[in-house]
Amino acid sequence: MPAADTTAQAGTAEAGTAQALTPQAGPPQAGTGAAMWGSGFFIAPGWVLTCAHVLRSYLREQQDRVFAVRNEVVNGGAPVEARLAHWLLSDLRNDKVPVAEDLALVRLLDDSVEHECVWFTDRAEQPGGAPKTAYGFRPGEHGRGQAVPWSADAEINQRDDTYGMRFAPQAEFPKGASGGPVLDPAAGAVVGIIKSRRSERDGGLAIAAAALRQFGDVYQEVMAWHDRWHGGRSAVTSYHWTAEQAKLPGRSSVPPSGDQWTPEDRTEALRLLAELDPPRASPDVAALVDRARGEPPPPGRAPLLHTWRDGHGRLYENDRPLEAIAFLHYLRLVALLVESRDGDAKALSDWVERRLTTVRPPLRTVVTDARLPERLTVRQAAESDPGQVVIPYPGPGEGATVVVELEPVLYEEPTRFYWRIRVDDGDDGDGGGEPFAAEETGRGVAPEDLVQRLRQPLAEVFHGVDTPHSPAPLEVALPVGHFDTAVHRWQLSQMAKLYDAAHLPLGARRRVVLRDIARRGDPDNVWRERWERAAGAGEFRASRTPPLGQMPKSRQFQEMPATAIPVLCRPASRGLGRKAIDMALEAGHGIALWHTEGHTASGCLDPCETFHAGAAELLGQLGAAAELPDRLRRIREEIYQERDASHWAEAVAVLYDDPRRPVPAGQAGTVDSP
Structure with a gap:
């Protein structure tokens, strides 16, 4: 080449x-x-x-x-x-x-x-x-x-x-x-x-x-070498990229000021950032950038921030760097975070202190009084506590989830889907704004091809939102008729080393839940009120649905107490299972369990009893509803490690449909194919 x-x-x-x-x-x-x-x-x-x-x-x-x-x-x-x-x-x-x-x-x-x-x-x-x-x-x-x-x-x-x-x-x-x-x-x-x-x-x-940036850790390594090289070059030669950038139009006409962020500042800052321990996760960088900017990123797809350098690149407005105080604030926050994790950021801190003396005095307190965002300090304390065994599912303002929306394409038989991937940070109330990636034209994607089509964008978005001790949850919103899609078995890598986390099925590595795409938009009062009662309840119990030897009835689901979770030993997308799950949704239930490969026409047999006993034990362990997705994930991880295909939970799916974080309203019903 x-x-x-x-x-x-x-x-x-x-x-x-x-x-x-x-x-x-x-x-x-x-x-x-x-x-x-x-x-x-x-x-x-x-x-x-x-x-x-x-x-x-x-x-x-x-x-x-x-x-x-x-x-x-x-x-x-x-x-x-x-x-x-x-x-x-x-x-x-x-x-x-x-x-x-x-x-x-x-x-x-x-x-x-x-x-x-x-x-x-x-x-x-x-x-x-x-x-x-x-x-x-x-x-x-x-x-x-x-x-x-x-x-x-x-x-x-x-x-x-x-x-x-x-x-x-x-x-x-x-x-x-x-x-x-x-x-x-x-x-x-x-x-x-x-x-x-x-x-x-x-x-x-x-x-x-x-x-x-898709190269991940390799990208971090290469760009660190890039920034060290340019930093050293500008220190020993009179001609280099930084010197030429300082002569670009719009710079030479502006009188020099310590309040401006110059190409020389950028080169030195990036060199110092390249010497630090890399960030543990993209959300860490994003939290510091938001604090330094004083606001969240503008609407649209927020870029993934793999390195401290990437965070520096977010401090621009209309292709122009923000004032120096914003960059110095960000650099100070980076130093504080690195030092809180026993890293060495003295060289960066010393340079920020020297550079701060050239900024107007009234602005300096923004940097000298800088504090890390509370969500970073709280999470750091939780990660250092080995007694925290179960990771609760995030509610509003408690962390990011990755959401995949699967929308049926109108007039396509058999069913094909358009898809969107969003990151819902739980803070802004709009479900994450613009999609991270989407395919909403043409004939859509056949169900059997979904995992292949979603592998690359999902891997990319997970790389951006996962934290070291808590991979981001995955929510898949799809029609009830496809509730038996075994999302928890999907793998993001077709070929990986045996010890590589990418080799694990999704459900063994992260919390994977299903949501009803028909519930998108503002939640109704029935759904909201039942969720509020369930979220505050304790001593959950499994409610066999329908009861043995009976047909499902709407009244059964309406009269269930807040602590009762519908459990189906049969698929939810067809037959009696479909009738039961439809009634559960109509009655406002946001949590349910079912066996995606259980019996259909025949009556309950011994495997059904094993399934119901396992589900009852799992639900009885819950201290709160938010524990369910992670407790199920841990069971799936054990199943994978032990290669136990006969385990009662191997084919189980979970509905965890939180009305406090609804799927954003979009096109109603199915979508026309051009």
């Missing part, structure tokens, strides 16, 4: 402009005659970022194959051996690589090779439509090994899904440019990666910089 390095070029007309350098990739022994694979750029010392599809054809069968990276000003122009380190591809058989999966990280095998690195944006938001500059290489006209530098100015005029950025038809993107950087000249930062061109037409498609 030819990967391209991008480096700020001294003496260029525009400050912050990047120039692509030409590497040549192919088997090292192939020499100068090796065919060019594509483009790329150095994102950190020894790390090249490119597109996964640039490498896939050559590495599909041998992913540890050594190839060459070549550039005329790197290593004296001689090829440098490299190897694929990581890529986001989930299915090597798929000829079309989705935008969200089309990134690969390449590692040089020789750490002594010196080279420049790009400045990679710390922002997750896709850039505006102002002109961008794309860099890459195209094959030369003479010789298979020749790679010719190429660049073009083009405007991003469309956003496609989460990470896609489409260029207006202003320039023709050549073959070989895939993997090259997209520079925002106004910000002096790389904001995307070229993915593809349009056949025989101008324009192309790029991948937003935020897609790199």
Whole structure:
């Protein structure tokens, strides 16, 4: 693969402009005659970022194959051996690589090779439509090994899904440019990666910089090296990206002031953040950002914040950094959190203290009096208490849940679904606002294909909201006719190491509950009042539904006391089970248990008695209704560890439908398919 390095070029007309350098990739022994694979750029010392599809054809069968990276000003122009380190591809058989999966990280095998690195944006938001500059290489006209530098100015005029950025038809993107950087000249930062061109037409498609965050821990490592390199570079040379960014339009015309956050401040702050222990979970970073901003993020999909650097990138407004006091407040909070976990943040604290002396005195108390958000200190105390065995299900304001909404597509037989994934933080009353990811056009997804379609977005959102000791709960809102969907058996990884948490079924790793999609919107009084009575009750008991030898009756469900939980030893989506669960929902019940694979036509047999005895024991252990999902999760974990397919709870599903956190109102009923 030819990967391209991008480096700020001294003496260029525009400050912050990047120039692509030409590497040549192919088997090292192939020499100068090796065919060019594509483009790329150095994102950190020894790390090249490119597109996964640039490498896939050559590495599909041998992913540890050594190839060459070549550039005329790197290593004296001689090829440098490299190897694929990581890529986001989930299915090597798929000829079309989705935008969200089309990134690969390449590692040089020789750490002594010196080279420049790009400045990679710390922002997750896709850039505006102002002109961008794309860099890459195209094959030369003479010789298979020749790679010719190429660049073009083009405007991003469309956003496609989460990470896609489409260029207006202003320039023709050549073959070989895939993997090259997209520079925002106004910000002096790389904001995307070229993915593809349009056949025989101008324009192309790029991948937003935020897609790199999907590498998780590797992303943390690479960006830490990136920030250390730039911090050291600015300290020892007179020319570097930071110096050029300081000359960008809109900066030189503003008189210097300690109240402004400068490119030099950003470089030093990110260098110091890179030296800290990484955050334990994305919600930790988000809580500090919200405190520093003084407000929650604006409406829309909030980006996942994997690193302290990502939090820094949230402190902007309309592409401009907030005042310095907001950044210093955030940095002080980071230092407090790291120190509360026995980490060393002295260098960061000392720098914040020195930098604070240049800010107007009335503002300084915002930083000097900074305190961690209460939810972080409370959770930290709970995590340090080994006596807390059961994790209660979060109510309003008590933590985030991940919600999957499955909406049937109208006129599709058999049933197909549109889907949405939201994060409900329980604080804002709107169920989490805009979807994190969604598919709401076309024919929808068949039930048997749901887990495959949801794997990637669910893995991404869980990475962002899980905390070390408490994976976020999963709520699946779907029609009653599909209540027997075995969501608790879903796995997010098709292939994982045996000890990897990704190998666990969802129900063994996190609290998984079902909700009724028909209940979306404002809850009725019957549902609300029964929930309030149940939530405050104790000594719960299982109520066999319907009673042995009887048919279900609406009155039975209406007259059940608050401590009684309907338990069905049969599926809830058909037959008597469907009648019973419909009556339970109509009577306002928000909690129920049923066997998704129990008997249908025949009467109750011995397995039914075992099921009811197990359910009665489980419910009798509850000190509060909120304990049920985690107690069931622990049973599922034991079932998985012991490989006990005959256990009474292996096929059990739980309705936990909290009217205090309703599924937001949306389109009523089924959805039209175009």
